[in-house]
Amino acid sequence: MRSEICELLDIQYPIIQGGMIWCSGWELASAVSNAGGLGVIGSGSMYPEILKEQIQKCKLATNKPFAVNVPLLYPDIDTHISIIIEEKVPVVITSAGNPNTYTKHLKEKGIKVMHVIANVKFAQKAEAAGVDAVIAEGFEAGGHNGREETTTLCLVPLVKSKVHIPVIAAGGIANGAAMAAVLCLGADGVQMGSRFAATQESSAHPQFKQEIVKAGDGATALTLKEITPVRLIKNDFYNQVQKAYEQGLDTDGLRELLGRGRAKKGMFEGDLQEGELEIGQVSAQIDEILTAKEVVDATMKECLKVLHKTNSAYNFE
Ligand code: NDP
Secondary structure (H helix, E strand, O other): OHHHHHHHHHOOOOEEEOOOOOOOOHHHHHHHHHEEEEEEEHHHHHOOOHHHHHHHHHHHOOOOOOEEEEEEEOOOOOHHHHHHOOOOOOOOEOOOOOOOOOOHHHOOOEEEEEEEEEHHHHHHHHHOOOEEEEEEEEEOEEEEEOOOOOOHHHHHHHHHHHOOOOOEEEEEEEEOHHHHHHOOOOOOEEEOOHHHHHHHHHOOHEOOOOHHHHHOOOOEEEEEEOOOOOEEOOOOOHHHHHHHHHHOHHHHHHHHHHHHHHHHHHHOOOOOOOOOOEOOOOHHOOOOOOOOOHHHHHHHHHHHHHHHHHHHHOOOO
């Protein structure tokens, strides 16, 4: 399956891996790229020297294009951007911030830029800033999320009708049937985070991966909107946040309760109760740890089968 996004990014399949913090090192990124998708290094949890090392290892492990995800809230962002340019990373995915800040600079260096958005206003802002594509991420998605709670089903066609650049759908996609669904909505490709967090090559703690496999429907919630909306698994930490809301804790109090390094504690160190376990609603559909290649192959196979079956199942004449 070739598409506009495949041409743009020089990849075989329109499958982009999410740049999830603590899950997305060079092993995962290179495995996804080698399987024909676009692998992504998640720089949000990496100090600059770690990012540099991860990029260099990724380049040794694949000769295919890969990307770095840069949350624009990151404290050492200028250093990250300099490393990305110095190391000639082919694609950058920016999120959680103003796309005007770095897009022009990155594009002048020959780097393709995509920006993650959760509403039409920011999609248009990203297009005006000159990004090559937007990633429209719906309410179902894990980790940082939009405040409006617009679902992928509603967001993708809306964004598609308002911009003239490719739109990648994200949030709630972990298999080929979901991929087929968003292609029918007009998406030019998909980004999958949760499915790749639970792969062998993901750098997440094995206990977090098992927790993803165990998660059923209703296991996650979107919370902490006052700070940064985040979807996570309901655990002891989540219950503490709920209790804090009941007691009317203000934003400073919530910030104090969140503290520092919660995501690392949960996703990287495997503290399933006190840590922040960022994952999407679609974790309920994930029931085994696969390799990244198995995920890419199974997703493409199922997507094509579903599109074919749907096409032949209905006769509207
Ligand atoms: P916290 O402030 O709670 O903790 C910072 C964490 O990031 C620590 O674990 C720290 O590692 C690590 N880190 C890496 N580089 C730096 C640096 N230069 N300065 C300080 N800490 C650094 O933040 P979070 O863990 O919640 O988030 C970290 C980043 O990831 C943020 O930039 C955030 O925007 C992004 N993020 C993106 C998400 C997404 O969905 N795109 C989801 C969640 C977060 P150590 O403990 O080893 O010091």
